[in-house]
Amino acid sequence: MIRRSRITAFTLLELLIALTLSGLLIAMINQQIQNSFFADSRYKNQLEYRLKIETIFDFLSADISQSSYFPDGKKSVKTIQGDGNIKIIVKRFGLSPINKQISGMTVIWTLGSDGISRTIRSDSTSQTRYFSTKKVFSEYRNIDDSTLRVIIENDNFSKSKLFLL
Amino acid sequence: MKSNGFILVELLVALTICAITMGLFVHSSKNRAQMLVILEENYSLERLKNDFLILAKIKKIDEINPKHYLPLAIEVSRNEVEIKSQRLKDTVLQND
Numbered sequence: 001m002i003r004r005s006r007i008t009a010f011t012l013l014e015l016l017i018a019l020t021l022s023g024l025l026i027a028m029i030n031q032q033i034q035n036s037f038f039a040d041s042r043y044k045n046q047l048e049y050r051l052k053i054e055t056i057f058d059f060l061s062a063d064i065s066q067s068s069y070f071p072d073g074k075k076s077v078k079t080i081q082g083d084g085n086i087k088i089i090v091k092r093f094g095l096s097p098i099n100k101q102i103s104g105m106t107v108i109w110t111l112g113s114d115g116i117s118r119t120i121r122s123d124s125t126s127q128t129r130y131f132s133t134k135k136v137f138s139e140y141r142n143i144d145d146s147t148l149r150v151i152i153e154n155d156n157f158s159k160s161k162l163f164l165l
Numbered sequence: 166m167k168s169n170g171f172i173l174v175e176l177l178v179a180l181t182i183c184a185i186t187m188g189l190f191v192h193s194s195k196n197r198a199q200m201l202v203i204l205e206e207n208y209s210l211e212r213l214k215n216d217f218l219i220l221a222k223i224k225k226i227d228e229i230n231p232k233h234y235l236p237l238a239i240e241v242s243r244n245e246v247e248i249k250s251q252r253l254k255d256t257v258l259q260n261d
Contacts, residue, residue, distance in 0.1 A: 009170020040194060047201035054208035061215075144223055151233070160233040162216045 049134065050157050056116055056131050057161045060088065060150065063107050063118075064163045067092045075165045079148065084137045085112025088150070098124040111138035111152060202236055206250060209237040214258065217246055221260040 010018075067075045067090045076091035088109040096103045105122035115133035119126065137153045143162065151160040171179075213234050220226050229241045238249040248256040 009172055010176075011170075040198070044194075044198055044201065047198065047205060050205055051201065051208065054205065054212070057212065143220070143225060143228060147219055147223065149228075157235065158232050159212075160216075160230065161212055162219045164219060 046156050049132070050159075052132060053136075053152055053157070053159055056152075057150075057159070059118065059131075060109055061161065061163060063090045063092065063109070064088075064148075064165070066094075068104070074146070077148070077163075077165050079140050081140060082112065084139070085110070085114075086138045086140050086150070087111075088140070094120075094122075096122060096124055111136060111150075116152075203252070206237050206252065209234045210248070210253065210256075213237065213239065213246065217258045224260075226260060 064075065064077055067077055070076055078089040080087040080089070086109075088111075090107040090109070092105060092107060093102055094105050095101070096105075103122055103124070105120055108119040108121065110117045110119070113135045116131045116136065117128050118131065119128040135154065139151050141149045141151070143149055146165045148163045148165055149160050150163065151158065153159070213229070216229060217226070220228050226241065226244065226246070229239075229246060231239045231241060236250070237253070240247045240249055244260045246258040248254065248258075
């Protein structure tokens with residue numbers, strides 16, 4: 001006769017009960033976990049988007065600071081205000097992507113309902129780069145003759161930067 | 166006879182490892198969010214310094230709108246801008 005010793009591990013029944021209880025618990029707190037996870041993810045996306053706006057200000061600043069000058073000594077920067085949209089047109093010199101020669105070009109920043117884009121137009125090329133396709137409300141204000149404030153807003157933030165013209 | 170099932174200690178070790186892994190994941194996620202906030206604060210501070218220099222020259226410091234520099238908390242007075250954010254506390258931009 002074979003003598004069986006008692007097994008000290010958990011039985012199948014015990015494990016099934018434990019798994020059932022765990023399943024019930026997960027089902028009960030599932031919504032809270034999902035809400036917390038998605039809220040966290042949304043918050044981080046917002047933060048990343050706001051950082052993107054900061055870098056866009058830096059790009060815009062670089063374009064404006066490198067713009068060519070009118071005969072009266074002012075920078076060649078033109079602004080057009082629409083309904084929540086603005087266009088900033090900067091004439092400057094830059095390297096042509098075709099022949100790598102320095103050539104004059106027009107840089108057009110469009111900020112508004114279609115997002116934020118930068119178009120470069122020159123004799124040899126026309127390229128548009130979208131920095132963001134999210135809708136923003138933007139406006140500009142002249143603080144004085146040579147100071148321009150550009151404001152970019154949406155539901156979560158409002159940022160502005162001053163530029164010397 | 167040799168036992169084939171998991172013993173309590175083994176299960177506890179497995180659960181502890183799971184808990185530590187989840188804890189580290191949550192912690193790293195929080196750290197990333199915190200790092201993004203610090204980065205945004207730094208960007209805002211640089212923007213504020215740029216705007217302050219321009220406005221101080223034309224004596225229009227009151228044009229500074231604190232809402233535009235969030236998450237940086239600032240207080241604007243006639244001649245200076247004081248940073249109230251915990252990390253950059255005691256930073257004051259002054260019009261000389």
